[in-house]
Amino acid sequence: MHTHESPRPDQALITRRTALIVPALGFACAAMGTNVRAGVAPAASPDSTGSWPHFPHTDPKLVAEVVGKSHFDENRVRELVNAHPPLVNAWWDWGFGDWESPLGAASHTGRREIALFLIERGARMDIFAAAMLGYTDVVKAFVVAQPGVQRTLGPHCIPLLAHAKVGGAKAKDTLEYLTSLGDAGNVPEVKPITEAEMKRLVGVYSYGPEEADRIEITMDDRGFLLFQKAGDASKNRIHSIGNNEFFPAGVPTTKVAFDLAKSPSTLTIAAGPLTVVATRTLGI
Secondary structure: OOOOOOOOHHHHOOOHHHHHHHHHHHHHHHHHHOOOOOOOOOOOOOOOOOOOHHOOOOOOHHHHHHHHHHHOHHHHHHHHHHHHHHHHOOOOOOOOOOEOOOHHHHHHHOOHHHHHHHHOEEEEEOHHHHHHOOOOOHHHHHHOOOOOOOHHHHHOOOHHHHHHHHOOOHHHEEEEEHHHOOOOOOOOOOOOHHHHHHHHHHHEEOOHHHHHOEEEEEEEEOOOOEEEEOOOOEEEEEEEOOEEEEEEOHHHHHHEEOOOOOOOOOEEEEEEEEEEEEEEEEOO
């Protein structure tokens, strides 16, 4: 709840300096396209938000689509961004904090034309896009400014070196430079797990009485374990670190641990101080 209090006498005093600064700030905001009429709300018709779901926030479905399509579908990305320009700098959380932008998606999949379009339309350049595009001088400048930045992982824990690799011939020099650093391709250590071990973990786990309080653990045809919360469209790969412990793709700081010694077995997800404990209710 917002409350409004009458100003104290000393707050009501406006100095000559303040009187000069406030109009200047108003002009600057107006120049950036911001309507700054202090204390005056813009007029709105009763149904003015009918075509703007989640007003004043961007519709999450649009964010999810533009990030997803930026991996491969240039035509759709252009349609979405042309219709909704702010989407160029949207970010989508695939789960557990595995955040990705449209430019990030294009960068790790080598979609050069999508990346260039997004940058042209105002996407914020980063070291991952620069590596894929073959902007070696830009990548070097990042490393000089912040030694060790080459070890920073992109979305889904994809290393910087991999971005240069998918850049192809135009990123050849960048790839050579990053390779020479010796640590631009480092990724979190994972430990192999057998199919039989994975099958023991597959099932449905519940952490509450509602249908939405369910987690489904499945296997895909490539031999990965997948984590999916009820109601979520996306599935997250989880990678083994041994002893029935895993981390979700892109977020090695989050731990997903299975306890098979308990009956029924349990699943604990821990992200810093945040913890969810689910009990197995069904095998698959």
